[in-house]
Amino acid sequence: MASIARSSLLRQVATKPALQNSIIARAAFHTTAKRDLLPPLPQRVVGTVNDAAPVPPPSPSHGSYHWTFDRLVAASLIPLTVAPFAAGSLNPTMDAVLCATLLIHSHTGFQNIIVDYVPQYRTPRARKAAIWGLNAATVVVGLALYEYETSDVGITETIKRLWKA
Template identity: 75%
Template structure:
């Protein structure tokens, strides 16, 4: 069963066509194989673009060097190190309130802030990676502002939840024991 899942559609259809070879004529076999080739190559054909290409723009000539981005300490190794530190700090900060049995509002607020920063930098990395500024500058700006607005709204919601309700760790405890 596992081997049949791992095979591509073309191989499965070719295998079924070979099984039908005893019962069908040569022309029928050829049409089955031709249809399976067309069906498996659907996504690579240039005649059927599923999505239109993004706007194309060429800057410079073939002999121009590749553009080198301006060095910035906030992007690159410091940015990566900060992301790893935030991600690594979430492990003990998530376990401590439940293991110690204490409900500390400061620790709870620190956990919420770290979760918010971790989520914001993760979505920011997705926007930077998948929405290039040079090809779609307006979409990049819209997504960046949308992320900033969502981060502010979630931050305010977490603050309100922490100050006027039971807090994050107590809510998780109540859900866990429900």
């Protein structure tokens, strides 16, 4: 409660001066240490001010096709998730298709997160490590899901049994 009142009071004070001043005021007001969430890396100068912004070569497989593919995979998960409940029975092939689609959806989702938060131009090595780490993890999980689907009861049936346990 106190923190809500405090922040609204501060916002009234902080409307007039610049953002920097309000940050300093807040930092001075609070007794806990200020922790920056993901502080920006130190800047560096590349090229001259008159260089044109680099335009990447057009690549639909990394752009529009990829975007559309992502949406198609996401949309296909809706009927795949609903199907076992609508049919009232479980088909091993459908369960395997669901697992494969989930794996692709997870992989591209994690890829999007890496592309957004580990930029190529600032942290090229961390980017490469993250992308290849993800590729390795996806292969491992794909193998594990294959094992689980072929030698155990499958994902949907497991969740059903856990829910009824």
